[in-house]
Amino acid sequence: MPEGKTVKNRLHIDVNPTDREQDEEVRRLLDLGARHVEVGQGDESWVVLADPEGNEFCVLAGRRP
Template sequence: MTSRFTELTVDCRDPERLAVFWCEVLDFKVIDRREDMVEIGSWVPTVEEIRARQMPPTLVFIRVPEGKAVKNRLHLDVSPIDGSTEDEVTRLLGLGATRTDVGQGPDRSWVVMADPEGNEFDVLRTLAPQD
């Protein structure tokens, strides 16, 4: 018996706003939309494909009444694929992200940011081909 990691769910006040933000960050598309919920992904999952092999998980944004109160215990890490880390941080700031301090200290190889609702995520080293 086995399970698959299929979705990561994010509680939020505005699922549509976060879905738009994360679609831009990750080049994902909305794959499901219901009252108070938006799911985004890089593919449209089918039960057969998921059962056959591990597939990339989707992100699900669910409306909740309360706002974020403390540092996330779980967060996303993203790696730029076609530019520098600095260029990606600039792009994400333009999409509505902010830099944030969660006590990471000055000597780090990543940049800690927050999405428009304050959920922390890290921008890691670039995966772009190096000349």
Template structure:
């Protein structure tokens, strides 16, 4: 038997804000919330994102980040949608690549890959 990832936990200063942002990015629904946390996930709840309030601000590039791929549009259209949701472009000196490095509203880096993923 093996393990599987059931939750990815992100410390943040505003759990509700990040849950809203990532819920829109991924098409996830809010599964629960409290004063210091919010959890989102797909309807099957197989793997969720849990946002926990932490007063510490992000100070450096993350050692672990999320990669996303559009399911129903081309990369350029998805980039525009993510920027409209509050993502910002990030330059980490990656050079000429096929993906876009972005940051969520709290500055956590993530990548928008090219191509399409199955919904």
């Protein structure tokens, strides 16, 4: 099990897929090694993931070029 976060992320990235839907992008990122993270976001339109090193990022729902 990964260790708990000890410091706030220095950078937070929002991924806004333009060539696929949010659920497709989340699946693609999970296949590449990301994992779901619960940060108390509740019922929001974005999905919070973390890369293999534990850096959190959001995958947004709206498709905008």
